Amino acid sequence: MLDAEIVIVGAGFSGLGMAIQLKQHGNESFVVLEQAAEVGGTWRDNAYPGCACDIPSMLYSFSFERGSGWTRTYPRQPELLEYLKTVAEKRGLLSHIRFNARLDEARFDEETSTWRVRIADGAMLTCRFLISAMGPLSKPKFPDVPGIDRFAGESFHSARWRHHVDLRGKNVVVIGTGASAIQFVPQIAPQAGKLTILQRTPPWIIPRGDAEVGPLRRALRRWAPGYAWLVRKLVYWSQEVRAIGFVVNPKLLEAREKLIRRYIERSVTDPDLRRKVTPEYRAGCKRILISDDYYPAIQRENVELVTTPLAEIREHSVVDANGREYPADVVIYGTGFKATEGIVPARVYGRGGAELSEKWRDGMSAYLGTTVAGYPNLFFLIGPNTGLGHNSMIFMMEAQYRYILSALDEVKRRGATSVEVKPEVQAHFNERLQAKMKGTVWATGCSSWYQDANGKNVSLWPGFTFAYRRLTAR
Numbered sequence: 001m002l003d004a005e006i007v008i009v010g011a012g013f014s015g016l017g018m019a020i021q022l023k024q025h026g027n028e029s030f031v032v033l034e035q036a037a038e039v040g041g042t043w044r045d046n047a048y049p050g051c052a053c054d055i056p057s058m059l060y061s062f063s064f065e066r067g068s069g070w071t072r073t074y075p076r077q078p079e080l081l082e083y084l085k086t087v088a089e090k091r092g093l094l095s096h097i098r099f100n101a102r103l104d105e106a107r108f109d110e111e112t113s114t115w116r117v118r119i120a121d122g123a124m125l126t127c128r129f130l131i132s133a134m135g136p137l138s139k140p141k142f143p144d145v146p147g148i149d150r151f152a153g154e155s156f157h158s159a160r161w162r163h164h165v166d167l168r169g170k171n172v173v174v175i176g177t178g179a180s181a182i183q184f185v186p187q188i189a190p191q192a193g194k195l196t197i198l199q200r201t202p203p204w205i206i207p208r209g210d211a212e213v214g215p216l217r218r219a220l221r222r223w224a225p226g227y228a229w230l231v232r233k234l235v236y237w238s239q240e241v242r243a244i245g246f247v248v249n250p251k252l253l254e255a256r257e258k259l260i261r262r263y264i265e266r267s268v269t270d271p272d273l274r275r276k277v278t279p280e281y282r283a284g285c286k287r288i289l290i291s292d293d294y295y296p297a298i299q300r301e302n303v304e305l306v307t308t309p310l311a312e313i314r315e316h317s318v319v320d321a322n323g324r325e326y327p328a329d330v331v332i333y334g335t336g337f338k339a340t341e342g343i344v345p346a347r348v349y350g351r352g353g354a355e356l357s358e359k360w361r362d363g364m365s366a367y368l369g370t371t372v373a374g375y376p377n378l379f380f381l382i383g384p385n386t387g388l389g390h391n392s393m394i395f396m397m398e399a400q401y402r403y404i405l406s407a408l409d410e411v412k413r414r415g416a417t418s419v420e421v422k423p424e425v426q427a428h429f430n431e432r433l434q435a436k437m438k439g440t441v442w443a444t445g446c447s448s449w450y451q452d453a454n455g456k457n458v459s460l461w462p463g464f465t466f467a468y469r470r471l472t473a474r
């Protein structure tokens with residue numbers, strides 16, 4: 001006896017979109033499990049000051065629920081969270097969602113071709129299909145540094161911001177200079193007494209050019225759908241052309257680097273600081289960041305950028321590898337996520353009781369980032385090698401929705417009880433994918449969260465997004 005035909009795990013962007021698509025497809029037999037008390041996923045958890053998306057709002061929204069009220073070119077976290085909450089309510093998803101229900105274990109029963117799903121409070125659910133929408137960037141990562149637990153002041157990760165901590169006049173130490181840190185540093189720099197930033201690798205940063213969307217443009221988007229559609233297409237293609245340098249010929253990025261170096265020269269006056277913030281790896285190997293206020297922030301009198309590696313954390317200070325000690329009342333970790341662990345944060349047992357994270361110990365892999373041999377009726381949203389360095393993830397998710405829906409239809413059409421990728425098909429797909437990866441900018445010698453412990457890029461799609469859409473068309 002099934003509790004629901006489908007269980008979706010996660011009510012973030014990808015899970016909510018999947019639920020809408022099922023409903024549009026006439027399928028109401030689904031339950032969404034959400035570990036938190038509200039929807040939103042990454043846009044609920046990342047509430048740090050200055051948090052925003054670096055893909056324009058006209059593209060960073062569902063094509064079937066575009067939202068016409070976006071107030072800025074680049075949507076800020078509160079507006080994105082509001083969008084997701086509104087969409088969930090408007091589309092009647094709330095009655096399908098079980099909040100405070102963290103997936104603990106999922107086990108495939110070969111006799112009945114069903115998944116037995118256990119929630120952390122012990123409750124059990126039986127379903128035919130399981131769709132994981134857990135998001136790779138959900139598990140915060142902390143540096144592996146001695147003394148981290150000894151720190152006596154306030155400390156927190158950017159994805160778990162403690163808004164009650166008053167930073168005014170305090171000695172604040174920030175560790176990391178990734179996408180999150182360059183957004184919150186300009187916000188907290190004016191408050192802190194002294195702000196010390198520990199940088200391990202400088203990011204490539206280009207101007208952001210964010211702007212308010214005026215009432216006239218908002219009205220046009222609302223009342224002239226053709227105009228909104230055209231803008232969305234233009235934004236999509238302006239992002240997509242960037243893939244040429246990333247996946248076809250990384251040497252093309254040299255010209256871009258020259259332009260960015262000139263931007264750094266114009267933006268950073270002190271030659272020593274300029275040297276520190278100028279990257280030495282190929283632009284794009286790590287995500288290219290966008291900001292207009294990071295360089296001004298790090299040139300404030302009360303801000304110091306330290307490039308000596310972090311060595312230790314003591315009760316009231318942070319110490320670098322030269323033994324220099326930086327007094328700290330607050331330490332903020334902008335140190336990113338355990339991306340290669342985030343996709344399966346629970347135990348998932350497939351055929352023969354094989355546990356998925358065990359199977360993936362030497363590297364995650366799937367077919368089209370969506371299905372895994374030995375795990376029938378299980379689908380991943382934003383699974384292995386579906387991430388992007390150049391365009392909107394919503395586009396990839398929507399390709400996956402279509403793919404999953406057509407698989408479900410096919411099962412029904414054939415009167416089957418399960419669907420599963422053949423191991424040799426999955427292996428062949430991944431051989432080709434990794435061969436293609438070798439020619440991309442992500443294989444030009446930097447280290448990043450895209451790679452797993454063995455240095456294999458298991459996160460990104462090494463091609464154009466329209467190619468992925470074509471491959472998932474049937």
Ligand code: NAP
Pocket residue numbers: 052053054055137142143144145158175176177178179180181183198199200201287310334335336337447448449
């Ligand atoms: P991240 O890009 O992984 O950056 C982590 C930072 O911490 C890096 O600068 C890293 O240095 C540094 N770090 C890690 N361990 C360290 C140590 N022991 N000592 C010193 N520095 C250390 O994480 P994130 O900034 O949270 O961003 C993660 C991803 O989330 C982004 O790539 C993006 O996909 C997404 N994101 C998007 C937005 C947006 O849309 N605007 C905003 C935030 C996040 P290394 O570079 O040397 O490893």
